[in-house]
Amino acid sequence: MAKKLRKYETLFVLHPDHVEAKDEVVNKITEMVTQDGGEILKQDDWGMRKLAYPIEKKRQGYYVLMEFAAPAETPPKLEQYFRIDERVMRFIVVKLEEKFEPETLAA
Template identity: 60%
Template sequence: MLELPKVKRFRKWETLFIIHPDYVDQKDDVLERLKQIIESKEGGILKIDEWGMRKLAYPIEKKRQGYYILVEFYGLAELPKELEDFFRIDERVIRFIIVKLQNRFKKEEITQETKVKEGV
């Protein structure tokens, strides 16, 4: 029986996470580690949007503010679990959420979409 080669299907997600106000100076380290994890699962970052210091809806660890960062990315299906593990272990991140934006697509589609957005 002839087996067709498996085509890797990527998914698109976004994560919003809040950095503890005492660790705002280390936000670049958190973003770098996030990038390493995403790239290790054959993914990539599409957009990083730093919202900055904002008031929390309720106190977390007796703090009333946090540094918000929104990251849009793509990768293989197991990627959110890896990121969740990282966020739960890292004491600099006090809250996070990961949301799936698009179900499945080929990696070529994402590069074409990026070129269209950039006007290439």
């Protein structure tokens, strides 16, 4: 039986000194989502932006927004990864929909 997928969104801010590692971080997130049977729906690079307040004495960060469908056990794994990776200054993972039906994308 296939796992029930839910729709999520994550926004993370990379440390300005580690922007070159953006693709590596995105690939790791993609790998974590797909190995659990999910899929990346959308990725939007917002680029370097001013932070609302200084974090680690930095005033800018590189923002990446990703939308994905995954089973319920995936977001805690992503949050654990974000906490461990020193390149990520801030992150948030939000559930968008309780149930995700892939065919609704085509409509």
